[in-house]
Amino acid sequence: MDSLHLVHVKLLAADLLSLASRHTSPPSFARCGRTVARAEVVGVVVSRDRREKFLRFLVDDGTGCVPCILWLNHQYLNANDSSSRASDSDPTAEMALKMSELVSLGTLLRVRGRIVLYRGAIQIAVRDVVLEKDPNVEVLHWLQCVHMAKECYDLQPPSA
Template sequence: MDPLARTFVKLLAFDFLSLRYQPHPHGFCSSGPTFSRKGRSIFRAEAVGVVVERERKEGFLRFLVDDGTGCIPCILWLNHLSPSNRSSYLARRNPSDLELAAKHAADQAEGVQLGRLARVRGRVTHFRGSLQITVSCVTIERDPNAEILHWLDCIRLATQCYDQPPPRR
């Protein structure tokens, strides 16, 4: 398996928005849709940018992160931990852990405000034909250099790692 499949790939918006849908060779894949960049599979992504749009609904927060190369749509689910929406997997978990996770998601949503610099990590997904990041973690950056440092990381990683062919077994 490609090592990129297990990590949060640091991407600029123009790279993220150019990801291609890669159908699973045997039809349905239990891990969800697969996306690729230059032939390498990407499941998770990390982006840094300014929050330029924010829409909070009952069960989710949808927002856009602009890094100067484009805007990445992000969604942070808030209702997946409520008792009415719990999957059988979540039903087996400790209720106090679920309460902590729900509080953490709500705290993250409160931090996402217009004009703030945010670091977003999550799964690459699509909704109605558009790419998005389904957020697992969002951090509000206090360092004004975080965005340019992310840019430099993206450029370095693209040339030294992401653009290289996957290792052979």
């Protein structure tokens, strides 16, 4: 099995949003034939919509906008998401509420989580959010994405 599905793959929005969806249950995604399940993006929050059970927001990295969903009610998520495993569960409600306070318009964030399909569109089911104070982080993320794509992500998987 391809080990790329075990890590948060550093991706630019344009790359994330262009992943090929595989028709499996639960849905999985491919980049150059390799399975990608988790992603990390860095960008500026350009939209924010808070509801009782979730916070939906967009992160813009200059190549596109990544839709993100942060579930605020941990019990609700586990009861309704049979694909969620205990070892890969989303943050507890308390942690999620603290992370949701970091998400405000114009802030630079690092977001990591599972790649999921919602109404046919790719989004990130957020696992963690980090407020970035250094504006150079965005450019460094771009450089890391390009380097990792060239050296790791875009290599053909080993044949079995």
